[in-house]
Amino acid sequence: MSNAKFKLSNLYLIAVFIVLYAPIAYLMIYSFNSGGTMQGFEGFTLEHYSEVLQDTRLLIIVLNTFIIALLSAAIATIIGVFGAIAIHFLRSKSKTTLLTLNNVLIVSPDVIIGASFLILFTIVGIQLGFTSVLLSHIAFSIPIVVVMVLPKLQEMNNSLIDAARDLGASPWHVISRVILPYIKPGIYAGFFMALTYSLDDFAVTFFVTGNGYSTLAVEIYSRARQGVSLSINALSTLIFLFTIVLVIGYYYIERRNQRPANGGAQG
Amino acid sequence: MKQLTRIFLLIFIASFALIYLVNMLNRSEGYAGNNTITIYNWGDYIDPELIERFEEESGLKVIYQTFDSNEAMMTKIKQGGTTFDISIPSEYAIEKMKDENLLLPIDHSKVPNLQYIDQRFLDLSFDEGNEYSIPYFWGTVGVVYHPDLVGDLTFDSWDDLWDEQLKNNIFLLDGAREVIGMGLNSLGYSLNDTNEEHLQEALQKLSTLTPNVKAIVGDEIKMLMAGEEAAAALVWSGDAAEIMWENEALEYIVPSEGSNLWFDNMVIPSTARNIDGAHQFINFMLDPEVAAQNTEYVGYSTPNAAALELLDEEISGDERFYPDEELTARLEVYENLGPRMLSHYNDLFLEFKMHRK
Amino acid sequence: MEARTRTIYLIPYFMWLVLFVVAPILLIVYYSFFNVEGQFTFANYEKFFTPVYMKMTLSSFWYALLITFFSLAVAYPTAYLLTKTKHKALWLLLIILPSWINLLLKAYAFIGIFGTYGIVNALFEVVGIGNQQILFTDFSFVFVSVYIFIPFMILPIYNALEKMNPSLIYAARDLGASSWVTFRKVIFPLTLDGVKAGCIAVFIPALSLFMLTRLIAGNRVITLGTAIEQHFLVTEDWGMGATIAVFLIIIMALVMGLLGLRKRGLDLVKR
Numbered sequence: 001m002s003n004a005k006f007k008l009s010n011l012y013l014i015a016v017f018i019v020l021y022a023p024i025a026y027l028m029i030y031s032f033n034s035g036g037t038m039q040g041f042e043g044f045t046l047e048h049y050s051e052v053l054q055d056t057r058l059l060i061i062v063l064n065t066f067i068i069a070l071l072s073a074a075i076a077t078i079i080g081v082f083g084a085i086a087i088h089f090l091r092s093k094s095k096t097t098l099l100t101l102n103n104v105l106i107v108s109p110d111v112i113i114g115a116s117f118l119i120l121f122t123i124v125g126i127q128l129g130f131t132s133v134l135l136s137h138i139a140f141s142i143p144i145v146v147v148m149v150l151p152k153l154q155e156m157n158n159s160l161i162d163a164a165r166d167l168g169a170s171p172w173h174v175i176s177r178v179i180l181p182y183i184k185p186g187i188y189a190g191f192f193m194a195l196t197y198s199l200d201d202f203a204v205t206f207f208v209t210g211n212g213y214s215t216l217a218v219e220i221y222s223r224a225r226q227g228v229s230l231s232i233n234a235l236s237t238l239i240f241l242f243t244i245v246l247v248i249g250y251y252y253i254e255r256r257n258q259r260p261a262n263g264g265a266q267g
Numbered sequence: 268m269k270q271l272t273r274i275f276l277l278i279f280i281a282s283f284a285l286i287y288l289v290n291m292l293n294r295s296e297g298y299a300g301n302n303t304i305t306i307y308n309w310g311d312y313i314d315p316e317l318i319e320r321f322e323e324e325s326g327l328k329v330i331y332q333t334f335d336s337n338e339a340m341m342t343k344i345k346q347g348g349t350t351f352d353i354s355i356p357s358e359y360a361i362e363k364m365k366d367e368n369l370l371l372p373i374d375h376s377k378v379p380n381l382q383y384i385d386q387r388f389l390d391l392s393f394d395e396g397n398e399y400s401i402p403y404f405w406g407t408v409g410v411v412y413h414p415d416l417v418g419d420l421t422f423d424s425w426d427d428l429w430d431e432q433l434k435n436n437i438f439l440l441d442g443a444r445e446v447i448g449m450g451l452n453s454l455g456y457s458l459n460d461t462n463e464e465h466l467q468e469a470l471q472k473l474s475t476l477t478p479n480v481k482a483i484v485g486d487e488i489k490m491l492m493a494g495e496e497a498a499a500a501l502v503w504s505g506d507a508a509e510i511m512w513e514n515e516a517l518e519y520i521v522p523s524e525g526s527n528l529w530f531d532n533m534v535i536p537s538t539a540r541n542i543d544g545a546h547q548f549i550n551f552m553l554d555p556e557v558a559a560q561n562t563e564y565v566g567y568s569t570p571n572a573a574a575l576e577l578l579d580e581e582i583s584g585d586e587r588f589y590p591d592e593e594l595t596a597r598l599e600v601y602e603n604l605g606p607r608m609l610s611h612y613n614d615l616f617l618e619f620k621m622h623r624k
Numbered sequence: 625m626e627a628r629t630r631t632i633y634l635i636p637y638f639m640w641l642v643l644f645v646v647a648p649i650l651l652i653v654y655y656s657f658f659n660v661e662g663q664f665t666f667a668n669y670e671k672f673f674t675p676v677y678m679k680m681t682l683s684s685f686w687y688a689l690l691i692t693f694f695s696l697a698v699a700y701p702t703a704y705l706l707t708k709t710k711h712k713a714l715w716l717l718l719i720i721l722p723s724w725i726n727l728l729l730k731a732y733a734f735i736g737i738f739g740t741y742g743i744v745n746a747l748f749e750v751v752g753i754g755n756q757q758i759l760f761t762d763f764s765f766v767f768v769s770v771y772i773f774i775p776f777m778i779l780p781i782y783n784a785l786e787k788m789n790p791s792l793i794y795a796a797r798d799l800g801a802s803s804w805v806t807f808r809k810v811i812f813p814l815t816l817d818g819v820k821a822g823c824i825a826v827f828i829p830a831l832s833l834f835m836l837t838r839l840i841a842g843n844r845v846i847t848l849g850t851a852i853e854q855h856f857l858v859t860e861d862w863g864m865g866a867t868i869a870v871f872l873i874i875i876m877a878l879v880m881g882l883l884g885l886r887k888r889g890l891d892l893v894k895r
Contacts, residue, residue, distance in 0.1 A: 009705045013715075016702050019771070020722050023733035026743075027725070030736075037513070038736045039494045060292050067285045074278045083637030100877065101645050107824070107876045109832030111853045112869045115862070116648035122346045139644035142637070175633075180271060187271065199724055206339075210349035212305055212330035220726050222310045222333035236729055243724060251714045338858050435757070441843060443859070482760040482842020487735065496740050496759070606660040606860070613859040617851070618676050620843050 024240065031233035038230070048234035058219070058235065064130075065199065065216040072137035073194035079138070080145025080194075081187055085179060087146065088153040102143045113140060114207030121208060128210030136208045137198045144197060145190035152186030153179070296328070304544040305330045307340060307351040307536070310486075314564035321551050327544050335486070344369050344536045351536050352545040358393040358530045359444075361400050362603040370399040371535040377546040380553030383573035388530070393600065400532035401549050404567035406504035407528055407590065407598060408445055409521035411511070416498035425453035425522045428499065429476055438491060438500035439483045443609075443616035444601055445527065446473065446483075449501060452524045459602045470615050477622045492517065503529070504588055508566035519587045521594060528598035530570075649873065655866035660859075668867035677851075681871075684847040687762075688830035691769045695826045696819065698770065699777035704811075706778070707785045716782060720775045727772065731839040734768050735759060738840075760842035768840045769830060777822040784818025785811075820883045828876050848872055 026038075031049070035042035052058060087098050105113060117139070121132050156179070164178045180187070202217035209218060216235075223229050306313075310333040318329045332351070334340040337360035343349050345367065356364065364370050375381060381401065388402045410422040416436070420427040428437060428449075439446055448458030450469030460466065481497050492500050493513035502510070507519040533552065535545045551557060555573035562569040562578060568588050569575060575583045583589060590598075604612070659665045671677065706715050722730075737743050738758040745755050758764050788811070796806040812819075832849030843850075848868055855865030 009708070012701060013705050013709070016698065017718070020719065020774075023730045023737065023771075024722055024725055026733040026737055027729055037490065037493075038732060039490070039739075039741070056292060056296050060289055060296075063285050063289045063292075067282050067289065070278050070285075071282045074275055074282070078275070079636045079640060082633040083640075086634040086637060098641070100880070101641055103880065104645050104649065104873065104876075107828040107880075109829070109834070109849045109852060109869070109872065111832075111834065111849065111856055111865075112652065112872075113648070115856045115865070116651050117644070118342075118346060119651055120643070120647060128343070128346070128349050139640060142640050142644075146637075184271065196720065196724060200727070202727065210332075210343055211351075212332050214332065217726055217728075220728055222335065232729065236725055240721075240725060243721065247717050247721065248714065251711070251717065336858060338860050342857075342860070438842075441838065481757075482844065483838075484842055485838055487732075487839060490735070491739075494739060494741065610660045610859055610861045610864075613854070613861070614676070617846070617854070620846055621676060621679055623844075 027233050028237045028240075031230055031237045033230060036230060038233075048230045049238075051231040052235045052238065055231070058231075061214050061216055061219050062235070062239070064214070068130075068133055068137055068215060069195050069198040072134055072141055072198050073191050076138045076141035076194045077145050077187060077191045080142045080190060081149055081180075081183070083142065084146045084149040084153060085175065088150065102146050105140050105143045106147065110201070110203030111207075114204040117204065118207045128208060129213040132208045132210075133205055133213065133215065136204050137201065140201070140204060141194035141197055144193050145187075148190035148193055149183055149186040152183040156182050301541075302326065303328045303330055304352045304541045304548060305332065305350060306548070307332050307334060307343075307349075307354040309333060309355065309531075310335065312355065312531075312565060314561050316564075317552075317557055317561055320557075321548060324551070325544070325547050327541070327547070329548075341369070344538060347538060350538050350540045352539040352541045353533060353548055354536050355403050355531050355533055358391070358532065359601045359603050361532055361534060362393045364534070364536075365394065365399055366603075369537050371537055371539060371542065372398050373401060373535060373549065374546060377543075378550045378553060380550050380555075383553060383555050383558070383571050385570050385572040385575075388570035391530070391600065393530075393603070394532070400534045401553065402570035403531045403533050403552070404505065404562075404565065405528065405530045405570050406568050406588070407521045408448070408501070408503055408526045409507065409519055410499055411492055411502050411507040411517055411519045412499035413495060413517055415516070416495070420499075422499065422520045423523050425449055425524055427522075428453075428479065428501070430479075433479045433498055435479065435481050436498040437479050437481060438488055438497045439480055440488055440500070440502055440506075441483050441485045443613045445501065445503075446619065447612050447615055448527055448601075449473075452522070452526060455524060458525075458527055458599055459604065461604060461608050466611070466615060470619060473619050474622050477619075483620060489513070505565070505567040508588060512566060521587075521590060521598070523594075523597070525597035525599065528595070528600050530600070531567075652866045652869050652873075655862050656870050658863045660861050660863065665863075668863050671864065672867055672871060677868075680846050680851060681848060683845065684831050684849075687766065687769075687845060687847065688827050690766050691773060691830045692823050692827045694766060694770045695773050695777040696823065699774055699822065700781055700819070702774075703778045703781040703785055706782055716778075719778055723772075723775050727835070728839075730772075731768065731836060734764070734771075734840060738764050759840070760844060762841075762845070765836065765841035765845050768836055769833060772836070773826045773830065776825040780818040780821040780825065781815060782818075784815035788814050824880060824883060828879060831875065832872060 030038045030041065032044050032046070033041050034045035034047070083102075087095055087102075090098065114136075117132075117136050121128065121135075126132050126135070160178055160182070161174055164174050169177065200217070201215075202221060205215050206218050206221065209215070214222075220232050223232060304327050306329060308331065312333075313331075318331065321327070322329055334343070337356050340354060340356060341360060341364060344351065344354070344364070361370070375397075378401065381397075384402055388405060389397055394400045410428065412420070412422055417427075418430075418432050420430055420432065422428070444458070447466070447469060450473040451458050451460050451465065454465070454469060454472060456462075456465045456469070460469075482491075484491065486506075488500055488502060489506050489510050491497065492502070492510045495514065502519075504519065504521075507517075511517050511519060533549050535542060535549075539545055552561065553571065555571060555577055558569055558571040558574035559577040562571075562574060562582070569578075575589075656668055657664055657666070659667055702719075706712050706719070709715050735742075739745070740755065740757070740759075742758075744758060748754060748756055792810055792814070793806060796810045801809065831847060832852065833847050834849040834853040837843060837845050837847055837850045848871070852865045852868050852872070855861045855868070
């Protein structure tokens with residue numbers, strides 16, 4: 001690649017990243033504004049941060065958000081992975097039907113999902129709160145996991161499984177020793193995406209929550225009536241920096257681990 | 268496989284540890300147990316200091332949850348599965364909730380402070396005898412504007428909003444009743460009009476407003492107007508008070524053709540668990556000193572006569588927010604038009620929104 | 625795999641499918657036959673074919689197409705260049721990361737950035753373009769929507785590019801193809817599945833965008849999603865909301881069938 005071209009392509013990427021991070025930088029800068037609104041920077045202050053750290057209710061909500069995200073993503077991943085394996089071994093006709101049904105939730109607007117889940121919980125008689133929110137998050141995460149895992153299954157060579165079975169492996173052994181290790185990257189990707197969706201979801205949670213139970217997105221929405229209070233900016237800044245450190249840290253640890261192990265499907 | 272199992276186990280253990288932590292926090296904050304009262308209110312519609320004071324005085328712990336529209340609130344309560352002890356809907360919602368048996372009657376002997384409420388705001392058509400609701404705040408719908416940006420317009424008449432000077436320079440609040448009602452009012456009709464010809468006429472007139480409308484927005488309207496993004500806006504008086512608190516250059520007026528008079532009242536939803544606590548809370552909020560402090564914080568007009576006397580002349584004498592008898596006579600409360608008519612209003616509003624500049 | 629064991633693994637997934645997919649769809653269809661007063665009626669379907677809703681459907685399509693087009697135009701080169709970077713996995717993660725920040729907060733940030741007294745307009749003043757209305761225009765709506773959707777376009781394209789066998793490109797080069805020809809004849813066709821998946825992942829959610837239509841477009845753009853939200857949350861006309869939802873589901877099935885993605889497990893992602 002010639003030097004000029006290299007620079008141009010770098011420039012393009014830099015521009016994309018600048019635009020992607022501009023609003024976030026904007027939020028972060030204003031989290032230090034003593035003016036109290038996101039208009040007109042008046043002076044530097046850390047008061048919004050101390051506000052966040054003193055607000056126990058906010059802390060509870062943040063923890064709730066993480067609990068829901070982790071639990072729902074984990075449970076959805078388990079159900080989704082087995083669902084994907086089952087779908088993979090179906091005949092192609094029923095497979096198409098199942099896949100179409102699977103994708104319905106991915107492409108439905110959140111409002112429809114939220115409203116129909118609300119009706120559903122009412123009919124079944126589930127109290128609105130932790131349980132209803134957790135169930136909904138599991139429900140809308142499952143198809144995403146399936147969609148992330150299926151391509152990996154398709155890549156897999158079926159002769160591997162046949163070989164394992166010829167050697168007398170039980171179905172459970174085939175799954176745990178052959179299939180799962182092979183589709184591991186897909187499983188992680190599915191978990192990761194489910195986590196993203198759960199953390200990001202506002203509309204579905206808004207419908208199915210109640211009794212004082214709240215997640216961060218819903219809380220932000222109700223606090224936003226006044227124009228967003230800057231303590232929310234401060235909180236977002238903290239969470240964002242935390243995740244960035246986590247992601248970069250994870251990336252380097254992963255790279256260090258990978259080098260000696262050199263890939264390979266060890267379970 | 269081992270690695271997968273380990274990671275997922277770790278996630279579950281971490282989640283349960285977090286759940287334990289949250290429970291501990293909830294308990295230390297008093298959010299768990301029977302000594303709580305759950306309030307379901309609009310966002311930022313009460314002075315948080317007063318909640319603390321109520322907690323101290325009553326020994327109850329307040330759980331505060333917010334809604335952003337009467338309809339969202341009603342849906343939640345109607346679906347059951349929630350236990351809100353207090354809610355603060357607007358008058359037309361109260362009428363509807365009453366019809367659907369979503370409210371519990373209020374025991375007036377437990378709220379002696381009711382005596383401080385101005386007689387004008389009691390025994391109104393939406394809840395005769397205040398059987399189910401106690402006034403919290405009230406207000407009007409009008410125009411908030413920046414005097415330097417609107418030339419010689421005074422907005423004494425709704426028609427000023429149609430003026431060519433305001434091209435692409437006004438905001439409307441995102442409410443079907445408010446906007447269609449403004450159209451009806453500007454033609455001299457009642458904002459509860461159900462005559463199809465009048466409604467079509469109003470829609471016609473509103474469609475000629477389109478070139479002036481910069482945007483139809485929700486709660487952001489406060490931030491946007493305070494930031495002078497437009498010269499004028501159709502708003503609730505409560506929002507206007509908040510906008511003018513942020514930006515003192517702005518003015519508020521209720522046009523003379525008439526407008527809407529609205530009430531937000533405290534009610535006890537049928538799903539309430541701590542009914543006694545709910546009465547305590549209502550009585551507490553009616554205390555003149557408490558109501559005065561709350562009025563200063565929220566900035567809306569208080570129906571509490573005794574509280575009004577405690578307030579600064581600057582607030583209580585402000586005719587923009589406490590209009591005189593003459594103007595009040597021209598204000599109308601939204602009547603419950605029934606679901607079919609309401610949905611027609613919404614269709615008309617949708618049609619108005621679809622008009623392209 | 626034997627049928628019996630397969631059934632066992634299918635049970636939780638199947639339960640989910642019945643409870644959270646089939647049941648809600650049936651509920652939506654059921655509700656679409658009732659009017660506000662709870663009477664059985666076909667009026668909602670008639671209403672959908674009135675000019676107001678037809679216009680809304682068309683404009684939803686138009687904006688969704690615009691958003692998909694611009695997302696693709698920005699995402700393809702980005703994904704391509706990302707695969708050429710040194711720490712590509714890390715950069716990809718960093719592309720996805722902004723979507724973890726609450727949408728509402730980002731929307732408010734954009735209101736600040738695009739406002740009359742915002743940064744962009746301040747910049748315009750300095751450059752001499754003068755103050756422009758950016759907020760509440762088609763431009764700001766499409767821009768912010770593309771901003772929101774772009775990671776979900778980049779992801780599948782990036783995956784497709786990664787899967788591609790590089791020797792194919794070398795072969796094309798060896799045979800004397802120019803960069804452009806290589807791209808057109810080799811790279812693009814091989815990544816077509818990724819492009820399709822990305823387009824679906826953007827187009828369908830774009831049809832049903834809400835919130836941004838109010839915050840960024842000031843209700844000057846009404847999408848099908850906005851109408852559904854209004855009917856469910858504001859007007860309580862669940863029947864009409866459900867009817868629009870039924871059409872949205874039909875449109876979704878049509879689009880997916882049209883792009884022929886059913887035969888493969890697609891790596892598509894919502895929003």
